[in-house]
Amino acid sequence: MFGKKTAVIYFSRSGVTRSLVEKFPLEEGDRTIELIPSDPYPKSYFKTLARAKVEIEGNADVGLENGKQDLGLYNRILIGFPIWFWTCPKIIKSFLTENDLRGMTIYPFCTSGGIDITEAVDEIKRNADGATVKKGMRFRKYSEEALKKWLEQ
Numbered sequence: 001m002f003g004k005k006t007a008v009i010y011f012s013r014s015g016v017t018r019s020l021v022e023k024f025p026l027e028e029g030d031r032t033i034e035l036i037p038s039d040p041y042p043k044s045y046f047k048t049l050a051r052a053k054v055e056i057e058g059n060a061d062v063g064l065e066n067g068k069q070d071l072g073l074y075n076r077i078l079i080g081f082p083i084w085f086w087t088c089p090k091i092i093k094s095f096l097t098e099n100d101l102r103g104m105t106i107y108p109f110c111t112s113g114g115i116d117i118t119e120a121v122d123e124i125k126r127n128a129d130g131a132t133v134k135k136g137m138r139f140r141k142y143s144e145e146a147l148k149k150w151l152e153q
């Protein structure tokens with residue numbers, strides 16, 4: 001993307017983050033990976049809220065179908081997710097701890113109902129040993145110009 005090999009890793013329960021990623025201008029050599037929980041989240045928003053609350057408050061390990069990835073080829077790793085309870089879903093921590101991200105550059109991004117990405121970036125920094133974690137970006141709507149500017153930081 002924009003001339004650098006980019007892996008876009010994301011989790012999306014209800015499709016908002018997925019639709020955002022689908023708009024990113026990927027180029028040959030880039031890759032997107034949707035993180036799939038071993039135990040899928042319920043369709044019901046309220047049941048999902050209840051489960052996510054327990055996971056976040058208990059700092060739970062959420063199982064991943066496709067946790068381990070070969071990311072050595074990429075110049076930058078974008079990690080996207082919905083904000084859940086002011087932070088990132090625990091599946092993001094599982095991804096970070098299952099992979100060796102030392103020396104890599106991570107760009108966190110999110111969608112949300114209104115909350116910004118600050119707390120989620122702190123959580124990512126705590127779990128991405130040896131990686132450089134850049135400034136996060138909350139997308140209200142897709143803008144190629146905003147995406148490009150954020151990636152140039």
Ligand SMILES: Cc1cc2nc3c(=O)[nH]c(=O)nc-3n(C[C@H](O)[C@H](O)[C@H](O)COP(=O)(O)O)c2cc1C
Pocket residue numbers: 011012013014015016017018045048049050052053081082083084085086087111112113114115
């Ligand atoms: C379990 C859960 C917790 C959420 N917590 C927040 C929150 O704390 N702040 C916020 O602004 N939005 C919150 N939301 C809204 C989502 O961040 C928002 O709808 C997001 O765009 C959904 O993305 P997705 O469709 O890719 O899953 C929450 C949604 C769910 C399901």
